Amino acid sequence: xxxxxxxxxxxxxxxxxxxxxxxxxxxxxxxxxxxxxxxxxxxxxxxxxxxxxxxxxxxxxxxxxxxxxxxxxxxxxxxxxxxxxxxxxxxxxxxxxxxxxxxxxxxxxxxxxxxxxxxxxxxxxxxxxxxxxxxxxxxxxxxxxxxxxxxxxxxxxxxxxxxxxxxxxxxxxxxxxxxxxxxxxxxxxxxxxxxxxxxxxxxxxxxxxxxxxxxxxxxxxxxxxxxxxxxxxxxxxxxxxxxxxxxxxxxxxxxxxxxxxxxxxxxxxxxxxxxxxxx
Amino acid sequence: xxxxxxxxxxxxxxxxxxxxxxxxxxxxxxxxxxxxxxxxxxxxxxxxxxxxxxxxxxxxxxxxxxxxxxxxxxxxxxxxxxxxxxxxxxxxxxxxxxxxxxxxxxxxxxxxxxxxxxxxxxxxxxxxxxxxxxxxxxxxxxxxxxxxxxxxxxxxxxxxxxxxxxxxxxxxxxxxxxxxxxxxxxxxxxxxxxxxxxxxxxxxxxxxxxxxxxxxxxxxxxxxxxxxxxxxxxxxxxxxxxxxxxxxxxxxxxxxxxxxxxxxxxxxxx
Numbered sequence: 324x325x326x327x328x329x330x331x332x333x334x335x336x337x338x339x340x341x342x343x344x345x346x347x348x349x350x351x352x353x354x355x356x357x358x359x360x361x362x363x364x365x366x367x368x369x370x371x372x373x374x375x376x377x378x379x380x381x382x383x384x385x386x387x388x389x390x391x392x393x394x395x396x397x398x399x400x401x402x403x404x405x406x407x408x409x410x411x412x413x414x415x416x417x418x419x420x421x422x423x424x425x426x427x428x429x430x431x432x433x434x435x436x437x438x439x440x441x442x443x444x445x446x447x448x449x450x451x452x453x454x455x456x457x458x459x460x461x462x463x464x465x466x467x468x469x470x471x472x473x474x475x476x477x478x479x480x481x482x483x484x485x486x487x488x489x490x491x492x493x494x495x496x497x498x499x500x501x502x503x504x505x506x507x508x509x510x511x512x513x514x515x516x517x518x519x520x521x522x523x524x525x526x527x528x529x530x531x532x533x534x535x536x537x538x539x540x541x542x543x544x545x546x547x548x549x550x551x552x553x554x555x556x557x558x559x560x561x562x563x564x565x566x567x568x569x570x571x572x573x574x575x576x577x578x579x580x581x582x583x584x585x586x587x588x589x590x591x592x593x594x595x596x597x598x599x600x601x602x
Numbered sequence: 603x604x605x606x607x608x609x610x611x612x613x614x615x616x617x618x619x620x621x622x623x624x625x626x627x628x629x630x631x632x633x634x635x636x637x638x639x640x641x642x643x644x645x646x647x648x649x650x651x652x653x654x655x656x657x658x659x660x661x662x663x664x665x666x667x668x669x670x671x672x673x674x675x676x677x678x679x680x681x682x683x684x685x686x687x688x689x690x691x692x693x694x695x696x697x698x699x700x701x702x703x704x705x706x707x708x709x710x711x712x713x714x715x716x717x718x719x720x721x722x723x724x725x726x727x728x729x730x731x732x733x734x735x736x737x738x739x740x741x742x743x744x745x746x747x748x749x750x751x752x753x754x755x756x757x758x759x760x761x762x763x764x765x766x767x768x769x770x771x772x773x774x775x776x777x778x779x780x781x782x783x784x785x786x787x788x789x790x791x792x793x794x795x796x797x798x799x800x801x802x803x804x805x806x807x808x809x810x811x812x813x814x815x816x817x818x819x820x821x822x823x824x825x826x827x828x829x830x831x832x833x834x835x836x837x838x839x840x841x842x843x844x845x846x847x848x849x850x851x852x853x854x855x856x857x858x859x860x861x862x863x864x865x866x867x868x869x870x871x872x
Contacts, residue, residue, distance in 0.1 A: 329683040336680055337698060339751065343713030344705050346723065350716070399615050406612025409605055418612065421619045424627075427804075427860045429812035431829055435836060435849050436626030439633055442842060459622040462615060491608070520707050522815065527836065540708045544819055548712065556705055563704040 344560065351553035368554040375551050378539070382555060384450070385519060385535040392457035393514035399458070400465025401507055404473055405495070419470075422463045433460060434527030441528065448530035456528040457518045464517060465510035472506035630853070633846035646847025655831060655848065662828040665742070666810035669749035670757075673806045674799065676750070677757040681765045682791070699755045711748050711819050718744055718820075740822030748816040756805035764798025765791065800866045804859040812852055828852065 351369070355362025372378060407415045425433055437456045441448055476499070484494035500507075522537035529538055540552060637643045649655060702710065717723045718739040725735040738744045768791060776786045814829030828848065835845035 326686075329686065332679060333683055336676070340698065340702055340754075342717060342723075343710040343751070344702060346713040346716050347705065347709055350713075399618060403612040403615035406609045406615075409607075409609040410612065414609075418616060418619075421623055423860075424623050427808070427856065427863065429808050429852060429856055431812045431814065431832060432630070432849050432852055432856065433626075435832065435845060436630050437622065438836065439629040439842060439846060440622070440626040443629055455622065459618070462618070466615075491605070516703060520703060522708055526833075536706060537708055540706060540712070541815070544708070544712060545823075548709075552709070556709055560701075560705045564701065567701070 347553050348557050348560075350550060351557045353550065356547075356550060368550040369558075372551040372554045375549070377534075378536075378549070378551055378555060381534045381536050381539045384533070385537070388450070388454060388457060388535060389515045389518035392454055392461050392518045393511050396458050396461035396514045397465050397507060397511045400462045400510060401469055401503070403462070404466055404469040405499075407470070408473055419466075422466050425460045426463050426467070430521075430523035431527075434524040437524065438527040448528055449533050452528045452530070453525050453533065453535075456524050457521065460521070460524060461514035461518060464513040465507070468510035468513060469503060469506045472503055476502055627853075630846050630849050633843050634850040635847075637843055643843075646843050647850055649844060649847055650851050654826070655828070658826045658828045658831045659851070661825070662811050665746060665749065665827065666807050668746055669753065669810040670803055670806045672746070672750050673754050673757040674803065676754060677761055677802065678795075678799075680758060681762045681795075682787075684762060685766050699758065707752065708815065708819070711752060711816055714744070714748055714751065714820060715739060718747070739820070740824060742821075742825065744820040745817050745825060745827075748820040749810045749813065752813075752816060753806045753809055756809070757802040760798040760801040760805065761795060762798070764795045768794050797866045801863055804863050808856055808859055811855060 352364050352366070353361055354365040354367070403418070407418060410418075434456070437452075437459070438448075441452050446452060480498050480502075481494055484498045485491065489497070520537070521535075522541060525535055525538055526541065529535075534542075536552075536555070540548060543549065543552070634646050635642060635644065637645065650659065715722075718736075719725075720735070720737060720739070722739070728735050738747075772790055772794075773786055776790050781789065812829045814827060814833040817825050817827045817830055828851075832845050832848050832852070835841045835848065839845075
């Protein structure tokens with residue numbers, strides 16, 4: 324009986340979570356351009372999508388931005404974690420303290436603070452300022468993903484490699500990095516996701532004539548969203564659904580911990596400042 | 603360990619974080635306490651007590667208290683169920699909560715317009731069931747719903763983490779000693795899950811307090827929250843000093859929630 328109510332409650336929450344997604348998917352097949360009327364089934368938004376230069380440009384910008392910012396954040400973050408292994412505990416917790424700031428801070432404050440920085444340094448805002456901002460909010464995800472793994476790492480393998488004559492760099496890439504790989508990848512994926520979905524920080528650091536999918540959607544909310552955007556989102560969603568399924572049964576998908584981390588930023592902090600994982 | 607010089611690897615990040623985390627925050631304070639010509643003033647910060655601003659702030663606080671409370675109410679039973687119903691729940695949980703994130707969050711919030719509007723999905727169902735229609739779009743309940751929808755995962759995950767970490771032997775011991783389910787809940791599960799609850803609360807409270815997107819999309823632009831006021835000052839009025847002044851006020855709330863999080867974090871470890 325209790326489990327019957329439990330399952331029903333779970334179902335209701337799932338409906339709540341997925342109702343908007345189902346709505347958007349249905350709208351992507353709706354012939355009528357009006358959101359509130361069903362005008363019959365069509366695939367025209369899917370075929371039109373690839374000829375819509377504006378949407379495709381925003382899509383390309385979004386993907387390039389997410390990839391570059393996640394890549395740079397992963398390199399900087401992993402290097403920082405490695406460096407911190409050689410620090411005193413006080414220095415390390417100082418850096419971790421700074422790392423927590425963007426995670427706990429409200430996005431609007433982070434966005435506004437970066438905007439003021441760019442205004443004050445008279446940098447004209449555009450792709451590069453958005454990229455710098457995305458890297459900034461992505462690095463903590465990488466650090467909070469990689470740091471816990473370093474703690475579990477067996478130091479003696481690295482030391483053994485050194486004793487056997489390997490240089491530190493060689494030992495790092497051949498012995499340490501393979502052990503870190505799943506955490507590094509999960510940090511990369513998390514960063515990629517966050518960058519892809521970000522609106523607020525992009526909104527404050529973008530320049531005129533620059534659009535990601537998010538900012539494009541926001542500017543269209545008032546005048547009505549082009550159904551081709553629904554089509555693109557449906558394709559992206561289904562692609563990720565397939566990929567996630569695939570990843571979950573692949574090497575780095577083994578620890579569901581890494582997967583959960585993709586979710587909510589604030590939880591990363593909680594568990595990793597407690598020297599656990601993140602959310 | 604003994605090779606201290608290897609710590610230089612952290613230097614690029616340290617420089618980066620000072621340049622793009624610390625200095626920008628100092629700029630907020632600098633702009634908050636100067637006027638357009640750069641002379642010192644408290645006018646930007648004290649502008650919070652103007653009628654429009656204080657009203658927006660109070661409204662934001664009310665909304666965020668309500669959304670935090672509803673999220674907690676929804677999330678806690680959900681976490682209890684998730685720890686009992688499913689065996690490999692962490693993989694399942696991650697899946698059901700991560701997946702929606704891959705649909706653009708603005709679009710998902712926007713989709714609620716369709717569901718809630720006068721001739722939308724909900725009213726279609728209500729009409730079919732011969733129930734009175736629900737007109738909440740562009741009204742406060744719609745904004746509240748949007749907040750709960752967007753931030754529920756922030757509540758579920760920390761609570762789930764702390765509930766699932768509770769030693770099953772404690773619960774079994776309680777049962778052996780004759781406690782019923784509610785006694786176990788009240789005496790064992792709730793106190794041990796408190797750190798998760800606290801972090802969930804701060805995680806939902808801050809984004810609810812500062813959002814401008816949800817009120818924009820689901821409030822029809824008629825309901826101004828403090829986030830909307832700040833956003834307009836920056837992007838429409840280009841009055842950076844006034845915007846920074848109000849942002850500085852928001853930072854007080856954020857710092858407060860950081861302190862609470864840090865305090866409970868430490869207790870969690872010990």
